[in-house]
Amino acid sequence: MLMREWLDSDASLHKCGYPFGFLDDGAKKEVRRCLLKAIAIPGYQVPYGSREMPIARGWGTGGIQITLSLILPDDILKVIDQGCDGSVNAVNIKKFYQSVADVDITTDTTAATVIQTRHRIPEEPMTDEQILVLQVPYPEALREVEPSEMETRRMHAEADYGRMWLYLYEDIVACGEISISYRYPVTVNGRYIMDPSPIPRWDVPKLHMADTIFLFGAGREKRIYAIPPYTRVEPLEFDDHRFRVEDFDGKSCHRCGATDTFFDEIIDSADGGRKYCCSDSGYCDKRMAAWNR
Amino acid sequence: MGYVAVKGGTEAIENACRQFALERMRGDSAPLGVDQVKDQLYLAVDRVMGEGGLYAPDLAALAFKQAAGDTFEASFMLRAFRATQPRHGYGLPATTEKMRIIRRISSAFKDIPGGQILGPTSDYTLRLLDFDLLADDAARRTVFKERIFSLLPERADIPESFPRVIDILRQEGLLDEVHRPEERQTPPDITRQSLTFPAPRTAGLQAMARGETGGMLLLAYSSMRGYGNIHPTLGELRVGYLPLVIPHPDNGEPYTVGEVKVTEAEVLARFEGQDGMPRFSLGYGICFGQNEIKAISMAVLDRCTRAPRPSCPAEDQEFVLYHTDGIEAMGFCNHWKLPHYVDFLSDLDRLRKAQEIARKEGESC
Amino acid sequence: MHQEQTIRDHATFRAILQAMSRPGTIQQLPAGGDGPLQTLLSTLLDQEVSLAGIDPAAADLAAEVARRTGSRITALEQADFLLAIGDSAAGSLTVLKRGSSDYPETGATVIFLVDGINPEGGAYSLSGPGIKDEVYPEFSGISDKVLPLLAEVNRDFPLGIDAMILDRQGQLTCIPRSTKIGER
Numbered sequence: 001m002l003m004r005e006w007l008d009s010d011a012s013l014h015k016c017g018y019p020f021g022f023l024d025d026g027a028k029k030e031v032r033r034c035l036l037k038a039i040a041i042p043g044y045q046v047p048y049g050s051r052e053m054p055i056a057r058g059w060g061t062g063g064i065q066i067t068l069s070l071i072l073p074d075d076i077l078k079v080i081d082q083g084c085d086g087s088v089n090a091v092n093i094k095k096f097y098q099s100v101a102d103v104d105i106t107t108d109t110t111a112a113t114v115i116q117t118r119h120r121i122p123e124e125p126m127t128d129e130q131i132l133v134l135q136v137p138y139p140e141a142l143r144e145v146e147p148s149e150m151e152t153r154r155m156h157a158e159a160d161y162g163r164m165w166l167y168l169y170e171d172i173v174a175c176g177e178i179s180i181s182y183r184y185p186v187t188v189n190g191r192y193i194m195d196p197s198p199i200p201r202w203d204v205p206k207l208h209m210a211d212t213i214f215l216f217g218a219g220r221e222k223r224i225y226a227i228p229p230y231t232r233v234e235p236l237e238f239d240d241h242r243f244r245v246e247d248f249d250g251k252s253c254h255r256c257g258a259t260d261t262f263f264d265e266i267i268d269s270a271d272g273g274r275k276y277c278c279s280d281s282g283y284c285d286k287r288m289a290a291w292n293r
Numbered sequence: 294m295g296y297v298a299v300k301g302g303t304e305a306i307e308n309a310c311r312q313f314a315l316e317r318m319r320g321d322s323a324p325l326g327v328d329q330v331k332d333q334l335y336l337a338v339d340r341v342m343g344e345g346g347l348y349a350p351d352l353a354a355l356a357f358k359q360a361a362g363d364t365f366e367a368s369f370m371l372r373a374f375r376a377t378q379p380r381h382g383y384g385l386p387a388t389t390e391k392m393r394i395i396r397r398i399s400s401a402f403k404d405i406p407g408g409q410i411l412g413p414t415s416d417y418t419l420r421l422l423d424f425d426l427l428a429d430d431a432a433r434r435t436v437f438k439e440r441i442f443s444l445l446p447e448r449a450d451i452p453e454s455f456p457r458v459i460d461i462l463r464q465e466g467l468l469d470e471v472h473r474p475e476e477r478q479t480p481p482d483i484t485r486q487s488l489t490f491p492a493p494r495t496a497g498l499q500a501m502a503r504g505e506t507g508g509m510l511l512l513a514y515s516s517m518r519g520y521g522n523i524h525p526t527l528g529e530l531r532v533g534y535l536p537l538v539i540p541h542p543d544n545g546e547p548y549t550v551g552e553v554k555v556t557e558a559e560v561l562a563r564f565e566g567q568d569g570m571p572r573f574s575l576g577y578g579i580c581f582g583q584n585e586i587k588a589i590s591m592a593v594l595d596r597c598t599r600a601p602r603p604s605c606p607a608e609d610q611e612f613v614l615y616h617t618d619g620i621e622a623m624g625f626c627n628h629w630k631l632p633h634y635v636d637f638l639s640d641l642d643r644l645r646k647a648q649e650i651a652r653k654e655g656e657s658c
Numbered sequence: 659m660h661q662e663q664t665i666r667d668h669a670t671f672r673a674i675l676q677a678m679s680r681p682g683t684i685q686q687l688p689a690g691g692d693g694p695l696q697t698l699l700s701t702l703l704d705q706e707v708s709l710a711g712i713d714p715a716a717a718d719l720a721a722e723v724a725r726r727t728g729s730r731i732t733a734l735e736q737a738d739f740l741l742a743i744g745d746s747a748a749g750s751l752t753v754l755k756r757g758s759s760d761y762p763e764t765g766a767t768v769i770f771l772v773d774g775i776n777p778e779g780g781a782y783s784l785s786g787p788g789i790k791d792e793v794y795p796e797f798s799g800i801s802d803k804v805l806p807l808l809a810e811v812n813r814d815f816p817l818g819i820d821a822m823i824l825d826r827q828g829q830l831t832c833i834p835r836s837t838k839i840g841e842r
Contacts, residue, residue, distance in 0.1 A: 020664045024379050029704050030485065032671050036702075037763035039678045040820045040834030042787050046763045047487040051376035056369065057624025059631065070675060072668050082635045089631050091303045119635045131675075137628070149611055150490045157759035176650035181639035189787050189836065191816065200639040213679045220621045222487035228679040228788035228836075246642040265638050279635055485706060489761070 021068045022100040027051045031069040031224065035215060038226035043188025044156070045139050050222040055096065059089055062217025063116050063135035066224065067097070070131070071114065077103045078112035083120040083262070083279035090118075107282040119182070121203040123261050123280040128211040128229060134197045136218035139225065141185040141195035161193055164236070172241050184243070187234045188227060196233075202245045202262040207233040253278045256287035317361050330354035339554065339582020340364055344619050345371030346484070346503040348553045348581050365505075365623040372503075372620055385538045385547055389531060389557050389579075390454045396532040396583075399458045401561065405529075407455040412532060413583075458529040459559050462573060469564070469572040490611050497598060497614055498591075502580050505619025506587040512617065513590035516597050516607035523597050523607075525560035525576065525589075532556045532583050555579055558588035562596050574599070666691060667701040674701065677822070677832040682784040682793030684775055687828040694828035695719070695741075695771065696726065703727035703739060710737035712750045712768070719743070740768045744799070751807045754819050762816035765835065769822045773799030775829045782806075783840045784833065794842060795831055797823055809839035 021028065027049070034046040053061040071077070079094045081087035085107040093116065094105050106112050109122040116133040126132060142152040145163045155161065164185065171179050182198045186207065196204055197216060207214060207227055214227040227233060235243035252259045254266075254275045261283065263276035278284035318324075331338055331354035341353040345368040353371055360366035396412025399405045411417070425433075462468055480495035488496055501509065516523045534552040541548040558578040563571060576596025578588040594617075598610040606612050616622065669688045677685040691697045703709065705728040711717030712734065720741050724731050734740065735753055742750075757765035780796040782805045797804075800823070812818035818835030833839070 018377060020661050021668065022377065024377055025664070025667075026380065026485075026704050026706070027376065028667075029702055030706065032674075033702055033707070034763070035675060036678050036767070036820070037765075039675070039788075040818075040836055041762055041816045042836060044762060044816060047489060047761075049483075049485045049487060051484070052369070052372040052620060053376065054370070054373040056627055057621045058626075058628030059624060061624075070668060070671055072672065073665060082632050084632075086303070087632055088306055091306050118631075119633075128680075137625070148490075149615075153490075153760050175647045176654070177646065179643050179647055181643040182636045198636050200635055202639075213675070220625055226679075230790045231787040246639055247646070262635070263638070264634055265641065279638075 018100060020073075020101060021071060022053075022096075023051060023065065023068050027065070028069040031065050034224045035066065035069070035226065038215070038224050039213075039228050041192075042227055042231050043186075043192030043194040043225060045194075045218075045223040045225045048222055048224050050219050053219065055093065057220040058137060060093055060116070060118055060135040061219030062221075062224070063118070063133045063219075064093065064096070064217070065219060066133050066215050066217040067114060067116050068100070071097070071101045071103060073102050075101075075103045075113045076106050076111055078106050078109060078115040078122075078282070079117070080115070080120060080122070080280075080282070081118045083122075083264075084281040086281065108286065109280075109282055119198045119200075120262070120279060121199055121206045123278070123283045125206075126210070126212040131213045131215065134199075134214060134216045136195070136197045136216045136223070137220070138183065138198075139195055139216070139218040139221050139223040141183075141193045156192060159191065164193060168236060168238070172238070177241055178237070178243070185236050187232075187236065189231050190234075193236070194225065194227075194233075200246055200262055201235070201243070204233075204235050204243070205245070209233075248276070251276045253284060256284045256291065258284070258287060325358055327351060327354045327358055330358050336583060337362070337364060337367075339584055340506060340587075341367045341371055343581040343584055343587060344368035344503060344505055345375065347371050347375040365619055368505075369620045369623065382539055382542070385540060387535055387538065389533075389535060389555075390457060392455075392531060392533040392535045392555075392557075393552065394451075394455055394531060394533040397455060397529070398527075399529045400527040401458060401529075402461075405458050406461075407452050414585075455531075457559070459561075459575065462528070462561070467573050469574045488614055492610060492614060494595070494599065497610060498577065498579075498595060500614045501578070501591045501594060501617065504587070504591065504617040505622065506584060506590070508617040508619060508622065509590040509594060510586055512607045512613055513593040513597075516593060516605065520605040521597055521600075521607045523560075523562050523576075523593055525562050525593050525596070527589065528559040528561045528575070530556070530558050530585060530588065532585070554582050556582065556584050556588040558585070558592040560589065560592040560596060663691070663700075666697070670697050670701045673830060674698065674822070674832070677830045678788075678820070678834055680788045681786070681833050681837045682789060682795045682831060684777055684795070685830045687824075687830055689828065694824055694826065694830075695723070695769070697828065698769065698822070698824060698830065699723055699727060699739075703729045705729060707738040708732040708736060709739045709741070710734050712740050712742040713744060716741040716743045716771075737766060738764075740766055741771065742768055743771045749803075749807075751804070751811050751819065754811070756811060756814070756817040756819060759817065762818070765817060766819045767822065768819055769824060770797075770800055770804065772797045772823055772825050774825045774827070775823060775831050781842055783842050784837050785840065786837045788834075789837070797825075797831075805833075805839050808833060812837075812839075 030049055034048040038046045053064055055061055055064060077097055079090045081090040097103055109124040112130060114131050118135040140152055142155055142164060145167045146152050168178055182200050183195055184201050184204050185193050186196050186204060188194045196207060209230055211229055213229060216225045237243040248263055251263060255277050258278055261278045261280060264279045266275050266277060268275045331350050337357055338350055338353045341357055341364055342348055356367035356370040394410060396414060397410045483496050483499045488500060535555050536549050536552050538547045538549050560576040561573040564574050574596060576592040578591030578595060580587050594607060594613055597607045598613050600608040603609040666688050673685040673687050687694050687697050708730045709720050709724050710732055711720035720731060734750055740754060754766040755764060757763060776796040778794055780794040783792045783794055785792045808821055812835040815835060820835055821833040823831045
């Protein structure tokens with residue numbers, strides 16, 4: 001915390017001399033050029049400079065740089081972490097945005113114009129007027145099978161994805177089915193295999209032929225990629241071993257009663273019992289409010 | 294519930310930030326002046342400037358104070374500040390021959406033109422705690438300074454420039470000096486373009502100049518110890534002040550705007566040339582401030598990562614460059630403290646399913 | 659930089675992002691500043707990129723843009739961004755950078771300055787990522803050869819060039835390399 005912030009409640013960074021959107025003009029222009037190329041080549045990871053942010057690497061700096069290069073003062077912003085608006089990192093990032101871009105904040109998915117997220121896509125369908133910015137820790141879907149950047153780049157260039165398919169096949173042989181839980185690899189526009197960020201499998205179908213623009217930023221790994229609207233996004237699967245989302249059969253949210261959302265599992269007191277609640281806290285609160293009305 | 298509570302998280306976070314600021318003010322000691330940090334903890338300041346990639350002693354000292362002495366945090370703040378600063382121009386290439394030397398040694402030759410200059414170093418001290426420093430005060434410092442200066446000669450002739458030891462070997466044809474064409478090109482700027490592999494040497498050197506001292510030492514040490522075969526001879530190590538020259542914005546003429554303190558290391562390692570002729574190859578390291586471990590480690594790694602067939606981690610350019618940036622590494626390491634419950638639940642779902650399948654198979658056998 | 663200009667750049671980029679994400683649709687750039695072309699380019703260009711004019715008239719304009727944005731003027735074959743005015747531009751499209759299979763993003767971006775854009779009535783259909791079914795925008799003041807040539811240079815996806823089409827009123831339509839251009 002800056003001393004001044006505590007002593008002077010009206011000391012936003014914006015007023016301390018940092019420009020609107022914090023980043024200098026050159027940094028924003030670079031991010032924008034990369035975003036346009038990323039849109040033009042769906043699912044391809046565009047390398048970029050990635051400036052250091054006042055928030056640590058691995059804490060959403062890729063998403064933050066994207067948001068800062070496109071944010072407008074009249075935007076309504078929602079920031080979520082693991083589905084939750086009140087999580088530590090989401091709160092921290094929101095404070096930063098408010099101080100450098102004077103934007104309004106919401107927890108309501110339908111009210112937001114830009115949503116930045118870590119590891120979830122909201123439950124409520126997003127429209128063609130909204131942009132979803134995803135924070136990405138590992139942009140390379142092939143890293144699991146190949147540690148070298150030079151080699152994965154070659155594999156993408158030649159669409160040589162045999163080793164990825166072999167990995168899935170061996171997984172089935174070992175585990176009986178594909179055991180990838182989150183960060184489930186997808187094929188975008190029939191060309192590039194892409195890491196959709198660590199969203200659960202539950203969220204993967206939301207990327208397919210969506211109305212919304214999805215922008216992915218990996219600050220530490222210095223990559224930007226994108227899925228434009230109305231683009232084919234297909235999880236890797238075999239005819240006899242289909243992609244499947246998480247199984248919440250018979251479970252419901254202990255707060256709002258929902259049975260059709262992605263749940264957090266909560267260990268309920270010392271007896272080891274479990275209960276469930278919606279991971280999307282904004283959606284859950286909204287349902288609660290409607291129910292109480 | 295403070296960690297990821299659906300509500301009430303904001304207040305808990307703000308309290309945590311305040312408590313951190315408060316911790317620095319614990320005890321009754323006088324507030325630490327940034328000038329004190331800059332003057333008396335100058336090696337920490339040097340390290341922060343090097344890893345932060347910004348030559349700004351006052352800001353580095355401020356960052357070090359604000360971070361309560363954590364060099365990772367301090368370098369990180371300095372780099373974040375750097376990222377907001379516009380670029381006004383580019384310096385002209387500099388040669389360290391013109392450096393204002395404060396220390397200069399070679400372990401390759403006993404005597405070198407210009408002489409060995411030991412300068413300020415702890416290398417030759419006994420690492421015993423100096424309890425006298427517990428009673429450090431202005432009066433004692435004055436006495437100490439007076440005694441030192443009384444021992445100095447009236448005047449000493451210092452050469453205008455110091456020829457580089459390496460040049461002597463170069464004249465004798467002992468060095469491998471095959472320059473790849475890319476080394477003649479304008480170097481890429483790694484703060485503007487992300488590293489691509491194989492990275493040109495100029496990009497690798499830039500990355501390592503901002504690298505984390507400990508991480509670079511670890512990798513260089515692994516090669517010196519046996520995971521690799523670089524047994525370096527320190528051709529020359531220099532510490533001093535390098536003039537910073539820019540083209541004048543009005544007429545383009547060279548114009549000296551100041552000087553930066555740097556440490557430079559050149560190491561020699563023997564190898565078999567492609568024509569069967571054994572030669573020395575050079576490894577080069579340079580960084581802001583006085584940080585000799587980093588400069589030597591960098592020079593060793595520069596040499597290692599040019600191995601034609603990498604056989605160990607320190608020779609793998611991708612491995613070295615991706616894993617020695619302290620700011621990236623610390624950020625990612627810390628990020629594991631963030632909640633991961635969505636990912637973990639997805640993991641649980643897969644594990645339960647896999648157990649179910651395993652159980653069924655067990656029954657059917 | 660004035661805050662007003664900074665915020666206009668942000669708004670301009672939002673329009674460009676929508677245009678590139680939804681090929682064939684028309685997006686309106688913010689008014690004000692020094693006209694649509696300056697508005698467009700001041701959000702994207704700086705000393706890190708190179709620029710060229712495809713035809714002689716565009717070369718003068720490119721020099722002016724380079725002076726304002728700090729970008730470098732280079733030969734057609736090396737330019738990151740290109741400006742094209744009028745009819746003579748089409749033939750040159752084949753010599754522009756299309757990127758490499760390792761780094762396809764190094765393919766060029768061409769900005770065509772046209773008289774007007776209509777959402778309907780074009781002779782070619784556009785389909786692919788960002789387009790729900792098909793769209794048929796019509797451009798006036800541009801050679802008939804441009805769209806078929808664009809299809810030709812973009813046949814080896816992911817290699818290719820990305821087109822921005824800007825009219826005098828500040829309406830923008832994009833045709834990225836991922837777009838399929840077909841006869842209607």
